[in-house]
Amino acid sequence: MPTVAYLLLGALLFSLGAAGIVLRTNALSMLIAVELMLNAVNLTFVAASRHFHATDGVAVAFFVIAVAAAEVAVGLAIVIDLARRHTVVDVDQASELKG
Amino acid sequence: MSPEQIIFGIAGALALVGAANATFRRDPLAGAISLIVTLFALAVLYLGLGAEFLAAVQVAIYAGAIMALFVIVIMLIGPAAGRARGPRLVIPAAVVALSLFGLLAAAILGGRIPDPTQGVPADDLAALADTVYVRYLLAFEVTSVLLLAALVAALVMVRKRSTEREWPRR
Secondary structure (H helix, E strand, O other): OOHHHHHHHHHHHHHHHHHHHHHOOEHHHHHHHHHHHHHHHHHHHHHHHHHOOOOHHHHHHHHHHHHHHHHHHHHHHHHHHHHHHOOOOEOOOOOOOOO | OOHHHHHHHHHHHHHHHHHHHHHHOOOHHHHHHHHHHHHHHHHHHHHHOOOHHHHHHHHHHHHHHHHHHHHHHHHHHHHHHHOOOOOOOHHHHHHHHHHHHHHHHHHHHHOOOOOOOOOOOOOOHHHHHHHHHHHOHHHHHHHHHHHHHHHHHHHHHHOOOOOOOOOOOO
16 A cells, blocks of 8 residues: 555545544543544555654654553543542543642 | 455554544544554454564553553543543644645555565564564663653652642532
């Protein structure tokens, strides 16, 4: 398959993830959309890695997965804290700044 | 049709279906399961692209560990807390997604992708290890610090404060 096909698929997945972030108010669903966007970027990196016969793209994809793990850990901690303060993890309800 | 085209067609379609389901389903649990489907389809695409080790990491760490954590937290806070309202901002979301995809597609199709250079193949594990542990050694070490910081931050955020009320009963 030409590299362009992989790039277009990655762009489609990225756009779907962006739509999910705007569409949803549930913090968990928004985190899932962010994960989708990260994976779309990973697909683009790996496709570029094959296109240029270099391992750099795959290496960057590893770092993206590691950063995604850190992001999920912090994001889910915020979600649990949100569930304690409110009954629903809705981002529109978490509008107060007082700690 | 070559085998790679067949694999791309099936796995790409599966990834898109999972992504659309994760985006448009209201229930976060259904979204998480759909995302796992997308992750597996992407792992198949990585195999087709010659990144076998990344495909294994994708299944073992992304689908296996990260998404398991996701599902555990969804179960922990309960279906009532995870319940979501209907989609809002439908028109802005469509505008964002369509304009973003239009821009990206125009750049991909309109721009000129440089010709492949001769180098090591992407599935060369020794070359990959050299890239990660020699060329990007600083980034690798910084990543370990980042993971530790995220771990500490998550622990600090979820610990129970004495002044706080108990977990709400439902």
